[in-house]
Amino acid sequence: MNDNVNYHSPQRTVNYQRRSVSVGESSLQTCLDDGFEICGENQTTKYALNIEQLDENDYICAPLPRSNNQPTAKTCWRARSAFAPSPKSNFGPKGTLKKVQNNDQLIQRLHWISPPYNILIIRKPGPQTMPEFRELILKLLKRRLNVYIEISEHMHLPFATDIELKEHAERCHAFDHENDFFKIDLIICMGGDGTLLHVSNIFQKSCPPVLSFSMGSLGFLTPFDFKHHEKILNEVVSGNVAVLLRTRLKCSIVKGLKRQSLSAASLLSTSSDDTTNEETNKHTNKDDKISHLALNEVVIDRGPNSYLSNLDLYINDRFITKVQGDGLIVSTPTGSTAYAMAAGSSMVHPNVPAMVICPICPHSLSFRPIVVPAGIELKVKVSEETRLTAWLSVDGRNRHELHQQDCVHITTSVYPVPSICRFDQLGDWFESLADILHWNLRKSQGRLDGSHSPQHDVQLHEDQTKKSSSTETTSSST
Structure with missing residues (x-):
């Protein structure tokens, strides 16, 4: 074979929809086009770089003094940081984060600057959640707290005929999206994931801490059961709860x-x-x-x-x-x-x-x-x-x-939605994966000897009892 022979093949001109300039070439070409000097760094002398901010994302390093008639610093554009912007640590007028070591997100706890006083309640529309909605309003009003509800809810509540509501009607207000936005200390959601999305749509900047009760169809983002709402409210008001900052x-x-x-x-x-x-x-x-x-x-x-x-x-x-x-x-x-x-x-x-x-x-x-x-x-x-x-x-x-x-x-965004956790940041998520989405749900594999594990026997017994109870209910109904 002759190594000098070149075999030419027709080139295919195909538009693969890729970028025409590589990542490294783009930043280098930008520096060269703008006329910046790129020079070697002096290894013997240490200087403090002066950083000048030109706008929100671009910085330029000021040139250092010359040594031996050679510039000792390079001037070029700094690339955008890949890290997320630091979120705001104030949630509403009174909510913030308790200081923890190393800013560990897994142990973030809610801290109140002063006890919450203005509570906004948002529920899922429909008659299904109305009894719990009325019960929660009365309990908060009896604690002498200001309760805000949406205008449509305020119009339908029977303040004139209900004696208990009429007694505390002066502290139950219709929520005004423009004027009452910065008054809310705590938000209570009664519904499903769509109710939490509605809260996020209302508070387009700083959002107060959100306590979500699962009363909807799915409830992946709503970890609390309304049966234990009194105990949960006491813990939330005291600030002894974990909080998850959901980025937006x-x-x-x-x-x-x-x-x-x-x-x-x-x-x-x-x-x-x-x-x-x-x-x-x-x-x-x-x-x-x-x-x-x-x-x-x-x-x-x-x-x-x-x-x-x-x-x-x-x-x-x-x-x-x-x-x-x-x-x-x-x-x-x-x-x-x-x-x-x-x-x-x-x-x-x-x-x-x-x-x-x-x-x-x-x-x-x-x-x-x-x-x-x-x-x-x-x-x-x-x-x-x-x-x-x-x-x-x-x-x-x-x-x-x-x-x-x-x-x-x-x-x-720098404005997250602070969601109050039931257990902690990890436990709530994996429990929702298992219980709501049935993640990795599979029948367990049997042993080689044909015997079953004790857990399998317990599960089999529970399944049999469920089947027997269901047959009894169907027979009694017939």
Whole structure:
């Protein structure tokens, strides 16, 4: 064989929808294009670097003094941190975290600056929870606490005919979303997971501690039983409870440049005087950027359209891939056991600082869900090649239509939802996996000798007693 012979084959020009510049080249090229000097570091002299902040995410290192006519420091842009932003440690006007060693999240405890006084109760709509709802209101009012309920609930409660409610009616208030937002010390949920999502939708910034009673259909996020509510309330008011900080995603919708210019021009052409111009400008500014906080997930899908969604995915302003399918789910660890789990993603513990990116029915065999650090910034852009519009929803609500060149920026919010735990952060999650989702439920394997373990005999006896009791009830009913 002659080593000098070159065998040429025709090159295939296939667009694999990958980024054109590697991660290392992008940051280096940025430094070179901006005219920064990249020089060697002086190993003999130690200097304190002066850090200057240019904006929220970018820092630049000031150059150090020269030694032997050579610069001793390099100046370049700092990459975004992969760590999640530190969450706010104040939850409402009186809730905070008790100081623990090493800031261990698994032993975080609730601490009250002063005893809670204003309690907001939100229940699942319907007559099923009304008796417990009335009972809880009366017990809190008898403790001489201020109780806030939603306006619709306040209108339907019989304050005029119920003697007990009428006696304490002056401390039961209708909750005003604008004026009473910063008064609430504690939130009590009576319902399922959707009730907790409703609370997250109401408190779009700092959220007070949330005590959730399971009175809904699923109850994965609601660990407490209402039968023991008096004991639970005493422990919560004293502050002797564990708390889990459920991270949320901040979702910002930014319209494309063409749509911004067209909408501004149309609105300005229709306006006749200066006052209407100011109103239209305010209107366009509100529409140009819309923000929501998501406890479960942000979903961008094709909605009622029959064509595939065509989305461009960026991470920290770097193009990653093109999404062609029914849509894309960006989930929190809390939402990883919701829609993302149904779409095939992994379940992530809520204490893990991460975001889950999960495609919905992708038209590709190799597009699998991934878990990324919580400190990055995602950008989902409606591609220019899309045939129809896309639709965005936050926690199954707040639906918005996205047109070509519209962008959705998704980051980790600094405002978590502090959920009060029944046991601790680990115990509640694994108990919900086993009891609610029946995780890894399987008939146990038998021994080689054919005998059964004592646990198997006990389980068999329990199953037989259940069957006998059920047959007795059916026979008695007939």
